[in-house]
Amino acid sequence: MKLLVVEDEAKTADYLRQGLSEAGFVVDLARNGLDGHHLAMTGDHELIVLDVMLPDVDGWRILRALREAGRDVPVLFLTARDSIDDRVKGLELGADDYLVKPFAFTELLARVRTLLRRGRNPALAEKLQVADLVLDLPRRRASRGGTRINLSNKEFALLELLVRRQGEVLPRSLIASQVWDMNFDSDTNVIDVAIRRLRAKVDDAFSPKLIRTVRGMGYTLDLPDADD
Numbered sequence: 001m002k003l004l005v006v007e008d009e010a011k012t013a014d015y016l017r018q019g020l021s022e023a024g025f026v027v028d029l030a031r032n033g034l035d036g037h038h039l040a041m042t043g044d045h046e047l048i049v050l051d052v053m054l055p056d057v058d059g060w061r062i063l064r065a066l067r068e069a070g071r072d073v074p075v076l077f078l079t080a081r082d083s084i085d086d087r088v089k090g091l092e093l094g095a096d097d098y099l100v101k102p103f104a105f106t107e108l109l110a111r112v113r114t115l116l117r118r119g120r121n122p123a124l125a126e127k128l129q130v131a132d133l134v135l136d137l138p139r140r141r142a143s144r145g146g147t148r149i150n151l152s153n154k155e156f157a158l159l160e161l162l163v164r165r166q167g168e169v170l171p172r173s174l175i176a177s178q179v180w181d182m183n184f185d186s187d188t189n190v191i192d193v194a195i196r197r198l199r200a201k202v203d204d205a206f207s208p209k210l211i212r213t214v215r216g217m218g219y220t221l222d223l224p225d226a227d228d
């Protein structure tokens, strides 16, 4: 699941990116308001963590532009000032929640998860299942037939994407944009290598085989046809 963090303070930005990545999210990071505005308006993020005090285009303008454009992505805004005015303003502009800096990362993560769960995303069930493959989303765990499969964060994100889009052929470019971040070069064979590793863990010891290569097109996860 892909999030956008808009934060100009390098330390906070890096801390957020690292923490959220470790929690299993794909994180796009904008280090100024202009990039943040652009990514917020054009990206496909499930949630935006938005710092209010930015040197160029501030968080209020980004939030207002988003809502005026009818984009209803959840926004958690970060404010340095513990001012009621700021909070009211943010919520009036259509933010979904706010945190006052400094905050504990665990607090931010809990808010993010709550917003995503509350969200408009019907795919946010706690569990996803195809055949005997089960993804436990809150715990970031996968199993087949009750056997736990140990996956890295990236592998889990990749598998989650394939399961959510079951039956669709996903081109490498789409996988790159959803599982890696925006700076990722999808011409590399990183995706093929990741898929190979994932298949070794998810399919090799189990049946039916779920992940398939569609030559020249990409990858898909689905139940095999009866005659396969």
Ligand code: CA
Binding pocket: 007, 008, 009, 051, 052, 053, 054
């Ligand atoms: Ca700031």
